[in-house]
Amino acid sequence: MKKIILSLVAGIMLMPMSVKADEGMWFLMFIERLNHRDMQKMGLQLTPQEIYSINNHSLKDAIVQFNGGCTAELISKDGLVLTNHHCGYDAIAELSTAEKNYLKEGYWAANRKEELKPSSLFVRFFVRMDDCSKRILSVVTPGMSEAEREKAINQEIAKIEKENNEGGKYTVSVRPFFQGNEYYYFVYQDYKDVRLVGTPPESLGKFGGDTDNWEWPRHTADFSMFRIYADANGNPAEYSVNNVPLNPKHHLPVNLSGVKENDFAMILGYPGRTNRWMPAGGIEQNVKFAYPAWVEGSKTGMDNMKKYMVQSDALNLVYASKFAGVANYWKNRQGMIDALTKFGTAKSKAAQEAKFNTWANQPANQAKYGNVVANINKYYDMTNEKSRHDNYLQQLFRTSAFGTISRSLGRQLEMYTKADAAKRAEMAPAIEEMANEMFKELHIPAEKDILAAQLALYAKKAGYALAPTVEKLAKENNGDFTNYVASAFDASIFTSIEKIKAYLANPNDAALTSDPLYVLSNDLTAHIGKRSDELMKAQNDFGASFRLLVEGLRESKIGTTLYPDANSTLRLTYGKVRSLPADKRNDAKVNNYTTLDGQVKKYKKGDLEFDLPTKVIDMNAKKDFGRYADKDGSLHVNFLTDNDITGGNSGSPVLNGKGELIGLAFDGNIEAMAGDVIFDQKLQRTINVDIRYVLWVIENFSGAKHIVDEMTLVK
Known part of the structure; x- marks a missing residue:
């Protein structure tokens, strides 16, 4: 372990030590050498071995x-x-x-x-x-x-x-x-x-x-x-x-x-992906090409799901999970566009790269680093329009159950068709189960509307080179895919359990390969992966150059990022409870927490987003908070810290200096939505559920005290 620590530190010490304590997603095993002293000053009372040990808990x-x-x-x-x-x-x-x-x-x-x-x-x-x-x-x-x-x-x-x-x-x-x-x-x-x-x-x-x-x-x-x-x-x-x-x-x-x-707060979790090392061209591409398409494609899918979800609880359950996932990133990507634009992040990155390029073209560095920035910028110039195209298509795949049908159920039917009788008998039950699971999560009328709307949006807005099938259909139908999709669903073997069972009983290669939804899906999925020889070369040069850019930035001491990007590995981030400027929408005395009273003030009877159980309203009126009331007499609901987190940290524990659970991380604030690319010292916040509110919901509201009794409670 000593060897590992020295190896990473040797690399990190090439960077200027100017990052503030609350920025960064750190490996636990390097805490003692890199962060422990700062954390102690802020309120940590644990040893590094109490945070990370192989031999002891x-x-x-x-x-x-x-x-x-x-x-x-x-x-x-x-x-x-x-x-x-x-x-x-x-x-x-x-x-x-x-x-x-x-x-x-x-x-x-x-x-x-x-x-x-x-x-x-x-x-x-x-x-x-x-x-x-x-x-x-x-x-x-x-x-x-x-x-x-x-x-x-x-x-x-x-x-x-x-x-x-x-x-x-x-x-x-x-x-x-x-x-x-x-x-x-x-x-x-x-x-x-x-x-x-x-x-x-x-x-x-x-x-x-x-x-x-x-x-x-x-x-x-x-x-x-x-x-x-x-x-x-x-x-x-x-x-x-x-x-x-x-x-x-x-x-x-x-x-x-x-x-x-100012209470110390640390969060341990699995942040999914940050892009703190992303070049200026990548940021510019996302803001102007990729993310706007993502937002529009997501909204198109959501709108067509929603009009069915409101019809019944059963249909709401069918699409609830997919809708929630799409909606989360829809708002995130719009927030990214706004924040990255507001802060001029691409411009500041470009200035850093210009400084790097000067260093890279000094005689001692030119052979290795001289073409790095030029190669990176060439790649982004070549792929800007494609990134917009791909994001429209990806949102079609994400919201339509039939956009990628050729790669899921279709692929299984391909193998089934080519198999001998014995192998087919072995495969059939699994294919039926796969189909049953698929149909639990779709409603055919909704799927028709989703696919038709996404195809129309893609054909109209994607630009670049459209998938051939879509380009042909758009010309034949004047950009309206409603009738085509309706007839394709009627003719396809993929649109009901009964049709799939019938195909399993009588497989036919010609019927499969000519199936309209199978043909469309095959064309779309093949098209998004196509690369010209010129683009493949540029992509190859970009991969090598991006790696050299990061190596060179660390070597030249240009820039301030000390830590690797998040990639779903366990990290620790530390900071403190920290308010935002006063906000008239919050009834709390300090704008670093919210109360149950504030929740009840948002209540709208029957509203899909702001309805509340009557019991919550009654308990708030009686101030029935039990042992979970704050010393100010209110029940705190959520609170803010300035920890550095991202997607994947959802559900992460918020811990005090003793390693005791004080909250549960669940969100960030839209003002600092550029946080995956650049950390904002002033505005970036983590939004957490107060653990006392969690326990109040379990014990007092839900009557499940036996679950709270399992826990080790301290005060």
């Missing part, structure tokens, strides 16, 4: 990646897991029916037998990490193309993963950092028997809906609870009634004292 053992896209934490000795409501949303929706709608009504298991198992849900524990940069980089040479380099690296990665997975016991992931200038491998252990323990009703868990998303002040109970089960020896196991709750190495104590301005 530590904070890392209480943090899990939740279902591959969020973060969660262990909060009891019996495997109780806390994460965001929006992180558990898919599982809650899957377990819900029109008769037992847990999204709408909430759910709390009265005992372990009532905890509900979704079909597919897992958590991932971080075991250890190590530096494999020298080994990986020893297999590449400067003369390799990017494709050759990738092949050589992937071959070495496969060896490292096999060497460290202990016969399949662990999942091993080798990840690049600093744009492929360093590599580390991470060892994980996955648990797949994860069951729903409880969730508040959607009126609390999603209070404010899309209107309040990415906004402050917030008043949202964005949490849900699950439990990890293991075999009798504590090992991962497939679902079984004989499994028992996991006894974790560490679980977080829960602090009931609340927070105040």
Whole structure:
């Protein structure tokens, strides 16, 4: 481990030490050397070994990646897991029916037998990490193309993963950092028997809906609870009634004292993706080409889902999860456009690159770095229009169940058609199950409208070179795809379970390859991946040049970023509870928290986003907050910190200096939406659920005190 620390520090010390303490997403294993002293000054009372240790239990053992896209934490000795409501949303929706709608009504298991198992849900524990940069980089040479380099690296990665997975016991992931200038491998252990323990009703868990998303002040109970089960020896196991709750190495104590301005706060989690090293051309491309198309395509899909979702609870459940995911990024991307434009981020990056280019073309550096900036800018110039085109098409894929049908169910039917009778008999049940699962998450009238609207938008706005089938249909139908889609759905074998079963009984290659939805999907999915020889060369040069840009920025000490971009590996960020300027929309005395009274003031009876259970209104009127009231007499709902987080941190624990749970991270503020590209010291905030509000919802509102009794409460 000492070798690893020295290796990273040697690289980092090439950068100027000018980043403030609350910026950065840091590896836990380097905390002692890089951050511990700063954290102590701010209020940390833990040793580095209490945060990260391989041989003894530590904070890392209480943090899990939740279902591959969020973060969660262990909060009891019996495997109780806390994460965001929006992180558990898919599982809650899957377990819900029109008769037992847990999204709408909430759910709390009265005992372990009532905890509900979704079909597919897992958590991932971080075991250890190590530096494999020298080994990986020893297999590449400067003369390799990017494709050759990738092949050589992937071959070495496969060896490292096999060497460290202990016969399949662990999942091993080798990840690049600093744009492929360093590599580390991470060892994980996955648990797949994860069951729903409880969730508040959607009126609390999603209070404010899309209107309040990415906004402050917030008043949202964005949490849900699950439990990890293991075999009798504590090992991962497939679902079984004989499994028992996991006894974790560490679980977080829960602090009931609340927070105040400037209190220390640290967050551990799995941030998904940042682009702090992105060149100016990439930022400009996103702002002017890619993100506007993303926003418009998302809105088109959302509008066509929504007009069916409002028709019934059953249809709302069909599209609730997909709509929530699309809506989240729709608002995020518009916020990114606004923030990056406002702050002139591309301009400041361009100035940095101009300074770098001067350094790069000094005689000592020119051979290695001289063409870096020119190659990067050439690539973006070539791909601006394509990025707009691709984003319109990607939103079609994201919102229409039939845009990629040729790559999912269609591919299975291809293999089925070519198989012999024995193999077909083996494949048929799995294909039927795949089709059944697909049809649970779509409504044919809605799918017709979504696909027709997205095709019309793509044909009208995408520019570049349209997919040939769409270009032909647009000319034939004057840009209106309504009739074409209706007839395609009528003729397709993919639009009902009955048609798919009939095809399985009598497969016919000609029927499949001429199917109108299959033909359309094949054309769209093939088209988005097409690259001319000229573009492939520019892409190759860009990959090598971007890697050299990052290496050169670190070597030349131009710029201020010290840490690698987020890439879904466990990181720690630290800062403090920190208010925003006074806001008349917030009734709190200090604009770093919100109250239940403020939530009730937003209440709109029957509104999809701002309705509330009558019981909440009554309890607020009586100030029935029990032991979770703040010393000021109110019930605090959400609070602000200035931690540096991004997507993937959803559900991350907010901890005080003793490592005690004080809140649950769930959002950021739209004013600092450029945060994935540049950290704003003044405006960037993390929005968190106050843990006292979480417990009040569980115990006082929901009557599930037995769940709170599992936890270790401190004050």
